[in-house]
Amino acid sequence: MMAALKISGSMSTALRSSNYLLSAKFLMQIHFTRKMSTDAHSIASQLNNSGLLRTQGLIGGQWRDAYDGKTIKVYNPATGEPIADVACMGGRETNDAISSAFDAFRSWSKITAAERSKFLRKWYDLLMAHKEELAQLITLEQGKPLTESMGEVNYGAGFIEFASEEAKRIYGDIIPAPLSDRRLFVLKQPVGVVGAITPWNFPLAMITRKVGPALACGCTVVIKPSELTPLTALAAAELSIQAGIPAGVVNVVMGNAPDIGDALVASPQVRKITFTGSTAVGKKLMAGSAETVKKVSLELGGNAPCIVFDDADLDVAVKGTLAAKFRNSGQTCVCANRILVQEGIYDKFANALLDAVQSMKVGDGFSEGVAQGPLINEAAVKKVDSLIHDATSKGAKVILGGKRHSLGSTFYEPTIISDVDNEMRISREEAFGPVAPLLRFKTEEDAIRIANDTNAGLGSYVFTNSIQRSWRVAEALEYGLVGVNEGVISTEVAPFGGFKQSGLGREGSKYGMDEYLEIKYVCLGNMNKD
Ligand code: NAP
Numbered sequence: 001m002m003a004a005l006k007i008s009g010s011m012s013t014a015l016r017s018s019n020y021l022l023s024a025k026f027l028m029q030i031h032f033t034r035k036m037s038t039d040a041h042s043i044a045s046q047l048n049n050s051g052l053l054r055t056q057g058l059i060g061g062q063w064r065d066a067y068d069g070k071t072i073k074v075y076n077p078a079t080g081e082p083i084a085d086v087a088c089m090g091g092r093e094t095n096d097a098i099s100s101a102f103d104a105f106r107s108w109s110k111i112t113a114a115e116r117s118k119f120l121r122k123w124y125d126l127l128m129a130h131k132e133e134l135a136q137l138i139t140l141e142q143g144k145p146l147t148e149s150m151g152e153v154n155y156g157a158g159f160i161e162f163a164s165e166e167a168k169r170i171y172g173d174i175i176p177a178p179l180s181d182r183r184l185f186v187l188k189q190p191v192g193v194v195g196a197i198t199p200w201n202f203p204l205a206m207i208t209r210k211v212g213p214a215l216a217c218g219c220t221v222v223i224k225p226s227e228l229t230p231l232t233a234l235a236a237a238e239l240s241i242q243a244g245i246p247a248g249v250v251n252v253v254m255g256n257a258p259d260i261g262d263a264l265v266a267s268p269q270v271r272k273i274t275f276t277g278s279t280a281v282g283k284k285l286m287a288g289s290a291e292t293v294k295k296v297s298l299e300l301g302g303n304a305p306c307i308v309f310d311d312a313d314l315d316v317a318v319k320g321t322l323a324a325k326f327r328n329s330g331q332t333c334v335c336a337n338r339i340l341v342q343e344g345i346y347d348k349f350a351n352a353l354l355d356a357v358q359s360m361k362v363g364d365g366f367s368e369g370v371a372q373g374p375l376i377n378e379a380a381v382k383k384v385d386s387l388i389h390d391a392t393s394k395g396a397k398v399i400l401g402g403k404r405h406s407l408g409s410t411f412y413e414p415t416i417i418s419d420v421d422n423e424m425r426i427s428r429e430e431a432f433g434p435v436a437p438l439l440r441f442k443t444e445e446d447a448i449r450i451a452n453d454t455n456a457g458l459g460s461y462v463f464t465n466s467i468q469r470s471w472r473v474a475e476a477l478e479y480g481l482v483g484v485n486e487g488v489i490s491t492e493v494a495p496f497g498g499f500k501q502s503g504l505g506r507e508g509s510k511y512g513m514d515e516y517l518e519i520k521y522v523c524l525g526n527m528n529k530d
Helices: 008-018 026-029 040-049 091-108 112-130 130-140 146-169 204-217 230-242 257-268 279-290 313-330 346-358 376-395 444-452 467-476 511-512
Strands: 057-059 063-064 071-076 081-087 173-177 183-190 193-197 220-224 250-252 269-274 295-299 303-307 336-343 397-400 414-420 435-441 459-463 483-484 519-522
Touching: 040 130, 057 091, 057 204, 057 230, 071 130, 081 230, 091 193, 091 220, 091 250, 091 257, 112 130, 112 146, 112 204, 130 146, 130 230, 146 511, 193 204, 193 257, 193 511, 204 220, 204 230, 204 269, 204 511, 220 257, 230 250, 230 397, 257 269, 257 279, 269 279, 279 295, 303 313, 303 444, 313 336, 313 346, 313 435, 313 459, 336 346, 336 444, 346 397, 346 414, 346 435, 376 397, 376 414, 376 435, 414 459, 435 444, 459 467
Parallel strands: 193 220, 193 269, 220 250, 269 295, 303 336, 303 459, 336 435, 414 435, 459 483
Antiparallel strands: 057 063, 057 250, 071 081, 173 183, 183 519, 397 414
16 A cells, blocks of 8 residues: 655655745746745645545545556646655556445435434535644645635535535325325435535535535445545545545546546446536537436536616625636636626726736645636646637737736736627627626627526626516526525525526535436335225
8 A cells, every 4th residue: 555645855855845935037037936935845744644645546435546557647836846645546546446336235225314414514524623634635736716716625625514414304205196095196216326526616615515415315435536636635634534434435536537537438337427628528428328327417608797876886796706716727517607797887887897907816726815816727727718819809808917927927917807798709608717798788688698608507696786686687698596685606506507508407505416316206006905
């Protein structure tokens, strides 16, 4: 067995650079910042002491290397430096993880709901007890500001807490029978082994949002986190073990995504695929799942409109737009992708947004007061750049930012572009970056038409002071989530999911539980005969 901690050499250099304020000149030369207000060395030793810095996959309760010994590097997006080498697994390891989950399902699905609830509660307590370390790990591998990472731990752990409570409320039904000698029952039973594939933008919450309800219902899971952010997933899995959740109930494999995905969809033992990520990969998994007719839940890409009406409260609209657009550097599926502003308030809103965005501090997520960290990788920067170039070549104007940040690496200037129309690529594709494109509209009907003119249908936002309008527009928007005078609307107690090509099914809330349950109808006949 390899040691759990395999921090690469350059990471230890980065760790020693804690509290080390690099000169501006040096920053320019090396094109990244290592300024950390948090002692990164103590992050690693704390994580190591609590066993949270894991680099192997988890199969049947055992930490395992890839069978061929291959590893893959995890990088800190703020510095470009490697953090750790983790096991690079594929189909063989995935098949073993599926077998472990299949074996564990027999007993996990049979214990009482109250027992499952206690295990989940214990897991929640441990996640919260290690909140700071988990948040530091998220910032280290994903880049978001530490305060946002703390928020993610609260949010992510919330799904486990909610599931621990909801586990005890998975009720069936008794249906009044049409014949007097019959009794009709509806039982709810766990679907079985679940394959859970998750993205890098919320390394903890996208996992707990799936695994919490799955375990509460009596399912077992094989998790495949993104290769870009596996460390948080592995730390969460370690805490599931410390919570006493039996071996094989939670398994984690990471590495070769297509091989792992193919193994999950091909296996008849896997009865459900739950995926969060891009629409393109979601479609592949859906097609692949057809062969074995699995249940499928998909949380896919969005193209969120943020509609600001003339009658909106300007302050509320600016604050809400700021949160909806720039959280996690614009890298959330519900980030405002098109900001539709009514002509009467357009200039005032653009100026107020400009003031607010200008004051956002960009930097390493560990630095004090940073509101925007780096983008996840170079490909993300290139995409943002190309969308801006396409828009400006068609008449849009950059009024703020529009280029890489002087910090270098994958830092990008918070950007606002005006005079955007709904045909430009930036309005048709998910930017997944810190770019706020402003589109002008005249009437409520125009706004609804433009907002709905997309294949996506996940998050949407409306800013207005009219109660009637807020109802009319919320009902007319073809979106799974609508924020009215609010830019941050996700919570574990409400259903999250998309219309159209933004996905299938819901996560969170009581509705999210149904995704992991089969409904069984039982008819008892001949009641009057002994
Ligand atoms: P992605 O490329 O689709 O990756 C998501 C996950 O799928 C990762 O674990 C990835 O593994 C894996 N994957 C990639 N190719 C695969 C394949 N052929 N078979 C099986 N798994 C495969 O998406 P992303 O770039 O990480 O995430 C951004 C996207 O996620 C955006 O479109 C965003 O809107 C969406 N998202 C949606 C929600 C929602 O709730 N609707 C929430 C968050 C994000 P590797 O990373 O290891 O390659």
